[in-house]
Amino acid sequence: MDQQLADAISGMGLTTTPVVDDANEPTEKPISCHAKQRVTPMRTPSTSSEDDDEDVEEQQQQPTDLTSVGNASERYSDIIQLLAKQKSPSLDQQLRPRCNWAMADGYDLSAYNQVNGVWPLGHPLPLPDWGDAEDQAKGTLFFENVWQYEELNGIVETALQRMLEETHYNTVNLFVDFYRSFKRTRRSDLRSFFQFYDVPINRRHHMCVSLAFEIMARLVQMFPQLGQYLYVVSCEEQVADCNDYVQLDEEYGMNSADAGVEKEHVMVAMRFAIGERRGVMILDPGYHVGRAVTVMSDQSYPHTGNRIFQNKTSIQIRFIRTLTNLSLLSGWFNQSKESHLQRDYCYSYSQHSDKFVEWKEREIRGDEASFKTSLIYIAQEYMTAVDVTVRRNLVYNFRSLLSRDAKGRVYAGLYFPLVSNVQEAHLTLFYDGPNEQRVKAKLMFSAFKVGKGKQLPDYVSQHLMKLSPQLNMSQPELTELCKSLCEVVSDQNFIGQVLGINDDIGNMSMEN
Numbered sequence: 001m002d003q004q005l006a007d008a009i010s011g012m013g014l015t016t017t018p019v020v021d022d023a024n025e026p027t028e029k030p031i032s033c034h035a036k037q038r039v040t041p042m043r044t045p046s047t048s049s050e051d052d053d054e055d056v057e058e059q060q061q062q063p064t065d066l067t068s069v070g071n072a073s074e075r076y077s078d079i080i081q082l083l084a085k086q087k088s089p090s091l092d093q094q095l096r097p098r099c100n101w102a103m104a105d106g107y108d109l110s111a112y113n114q115v116n117g118v119w120p121l122g123h124p125l126p127l128p129d130w131g132d133a134e135d136q137a138k139g140t141l142f143f144e145n146v147w148q149y150e151e152l153n154g155i156v157e158t159a160l161q162r163m164l165e166e167t168h169y170n171t172v173n174l175f176v177d178f179y180r181s182f183k184r185t186r187r188s189d190l191r192s193f194f195q196f197y198d199v200p201i202n203r204r205h206h207m208c209v210s211l212a213f214e215i216m217a218r219l220v221q222m223f224p225q226l227g228q229y230l231y232v233v234s235c236e237e238q239v240a241d242c243n244d245y246v247q248l249d250e251e252y253g254m255n256s257a258d259a260g261v262e263k264e265h266v267m268v269a270m271r272f273a274i275g276e277r278r279g280v281m282i283l284d285p286g287y288h289v290g291r292a293v294t295v296m297s298d299q300s301y302p303h304t305g306n307r308i309f310q311n312k313t314s315i316q317i318r319f320i321r322t323l324t325n326l327s328l329l330s331g332w333f334n335q336s337k338e339s340h341l342q343r344d345y346c347y348s349y350s351q352h353s354d355k356f357v358e359w360k361e362r363e364i365r366g367d368e369a370s371f372k373t374s375l376i377y378i379a380q381e382y383m384t385a386v387d388v389t390v391r392r393n394l395v396y397n398f399r400s401l402l403s404r405d406a407k408g409r410v411y412a413g414l415y416f417p418l419v420s421n422v423q424e425a426h427l428t429l430f431y432d433g434p435n436e437q438r439v440k441a442k443l444m445f446s447a448f449k450v451g452k453g454k455q456l457p458d459y460v461s462q463h464l465m466k467l468s469p470q471l472n473m474s475q476p477e478l479t480e481l482c483k484s485l486c487e488v489v490s491d492q493n494f495i496g497q498v499l500g501i502n503d504d505i506g507n508m509s510m511e512n
Contacts, residue, residue, distance in 0.1 A: 014204055060388060060464050063394055076223070083225040100228070102217035105202050109386065112213055112232055117384040119195065120257050124504040128234060128263045128388045129255050130380035138231045138381065140271040140278075146302055149294075151273050153281065153302070157292040159218050160283055161406035164290055167214065168471065171393060172207040172401040172414070172485065178394050179488045190497035199390045207393055208266045208286025209385045217285055226270075233282075234382040234389070235265035235359070237374045239512055245375060246352040248512075254377065259440055262392050263511045266385045269378050277302075280357065280378055282347060288408035289335065295357055296345045305331035305346060332362065336409065355379035395501045399485075411438075412470035416445075416485070418495055418502075425489040427482065431467045439466070448486040 063085060065378035103450035143149040182193050199211050212232050220227045234254075239245050252258040268283040277300075282293040296303040338506035342364040350356040357376040362369055412431040419425055419447045425445040433439040441463050450456055456464075456479065468478040489495060 024104070054081050064152050070146045076155060078148075079155065079223065080153075082143070082148055083141075083223060085227070086139070086228075094267075098228070101220050102203065102214065105204065107201060107210070107213045107217065111227075112216070112385070113312070113381055114386050116387045117255075123257055124501060124508055125262060125392055126384060126387050127255050127257060128261060129383045130234075130377075131383065132380070137269065139228050139319070140273055141229045141274060141275045146274055149272065150302060153292050154295060155222070156281070156283070157221060157290070158213055159222065160285060160292060161290045161408075163211075163215055163218060164285060164288060164408055165384055165405075165406050166406045167206050167211065167285075168413075169211070169286065169288065169400065169402040169404070170205045171207050171396070171399050172481070174200070174207065174390075174394065175399050176481075176484050176488060177205075179494060180431070182494065188493075190494065191501060194391070194395065194501060197391070198509065199386055199394070199395075201386055201390065207390065208284075209287040209390050212266050212283070212385070215285055229270045229272075231381040231503045232272070232385050233269040233376055233378050234263040235374055235376045236261055236263060236265055236512060237265055238372050242350060242358060242373060242375060243352050245512060246350065246356060249353070249355070249377075253472050260508050260510075261512060262505055263382075263384075263388050264380065264392050264396075265374070266389050267376060270374070271378075274302075282357065282376065287343070288410060290401075290402045290406060290408035291333070293345075293347050295349060297349050297354070299331055299348060303331050303348075305333040309501050316480065330359075335361075350375065392505060395498050395505070396500055397502050412467060414467070414482075416489070418489065418494065418499060421494050421497060422490050422495055425486075427485065429463050429467050433466070439463075443485045445489050448483045449481075449490075 035259070038275045079360070100108040101111045102108075113131070115129065117129050119126040126319045133480075143152075149187075171509075178197065181197065182190060186191060187193055201213070203210070203214065206214065206309070209232075216227075216230045216232075219230060236245065248259055254261055254263075265286060268279040272279055272281060277296060277298060279294060279296040282291070282295060291304060294304045300306060315472065331348060334342065335345045336343045344362040346360040346362070348358055348360075350358045355377060357378055359373075359374045359376055361372045363371075397418040400415035401414060401416070402410050402415075404410055414427055414429045416425070419496045426442055427445055428440065428442050430440040431440060443460060443463070447457055447460050461479075464478050464482070465475050468475045471478065473481075
């Protein structure tokens with residue numbers, strides 16, 4: 001996922017090439033949900049037995065309740081009635097709305113049916129796992145007409161956009177926590193630590209997995225019955241050959257070591273039907289998509305991007321299909337647009353298997369266009385989002401902390417690659433400046449190596465002073481984070497081992 005984020009940032013003119021500096025527990029035990037029985041025993045943290053009291057980090061301030069949306073019973077009476085009319089769910093689904101989907105600073109992972117995957121000897125990652133193949137993921141939400149679906153879609157999209165504004169995409173703090181936990185063990189082998197590391201998930205430092213948990217928690221708080229329909233799905237990014245990938249699934253199964261998948265991204269899905277027409281809603285806050293994307297099997301309205309069919313009768317639609325260039329009906333919509341780059345997305349059921357949704361990305365630079373295709377596996381609920389996807393991202397060679405607006409525009413943040421020569425380690429900051437100008441600055445991490453009681457260089461402090469409010473952080477807090485990052489990226493042994501694990505994962509999934 002972070003590779004596409006790197007590309008996305010680059011697409012906004014935020015490259016990692018040199019630029020001029022002046023340019024731019026819960027207090028009570030939660031109610032447990034009933035998880036699936038195919039559960040691999042939880043791996044125990046490798047840090048507990050060797051921690052010293054002096055190494056214990058201070059308890060961070062708990063975030064406010066981000067799921068608070070007020071009383072929905074009056075405002076959304078039509079949707080509540082619609083949900084009440086649905087077929088009776090299974091016992092497991094009836095229990096889920098009573099789960100603590102989100103708590104003060106974390107999530108009840110059993111609500112999301114999360115388990116540990118099997119980890120074969122010599123494999124760089126645990127194997128991904130899903131719900132039983134014989135069972136369809138969650139239920140299907142039925143609508144009598146398009147207008148009912150549009151009402152719910154609008155509510156979901158508003159909640160999603162609000163969440164984008166209130167949260168960050170953040171793989172920086174999780175990386176610092178990973179490093180500190182490793183150093184507390186006083187071990188030298190990162191690979192063995194990596195296998196037993198208890199991956200932390202909280203509501204302060206989000207990547208795609210916890211962002212998926214967060215939007216599900218908010219929607220379930222608004223409409224508890226949605227817990228019967230929303231589910232986490234996995235995504236394989238930039239698939240070289242979709243047909244080969246689907247055939248690999250048919251031959252081995254995605255939860256096989258022979259599949260060689262890394263499942264580096266996570267989204268949220270919900271199956272629905274409008275009369276006899278079937279579709280799936282996709283939510284992707286991890287890629288800052290401010291749309292509740294609708295994917296119809298017939299690719300007709302309300303398929304996202306096919307607004308040409310809105311308010312048209314079936315006869316009119318057939319007539320339009322006859323006369324209109326089919327490229328206009330392909331479902332592309334604009335995700336971001338800068339002066340030198342336009343990025344468009346398109347989602348559709350895969351022509352190779354309806355178990356997958358194809359997510360296409362088109363980048364237009366001048367007169368040239370490039371394309372990428374990723375595959376979203378929607379057939380079953382993804383049960384190893386934490387154990388596989390978060391763990392995989394811990395050792396990725398690119399880190400970022402990003403602020404987004406309601407439409408998904410990334411307007412401020414910091415990012416950096418991990419480099420084998422730590423003397424070349426650098427950090428790029430960017431933020432909105434005066435007169436709608438974007439400011440970007442590349443800083444060497446060595447600039448943050450200052451003695452105790454000494455100040456950072458003025459040019460660094462000036463950038464941090466302007467960036468911190470756009471990240472909703474105080475300047476001292478941002479300064480300390482950058483100093484912590486400097487400590488991490490300066491550890492040659494640690495960084496070298498991280499890059500080694502990342503290379504092994506990349507080699508494992510290269511054919512995909």
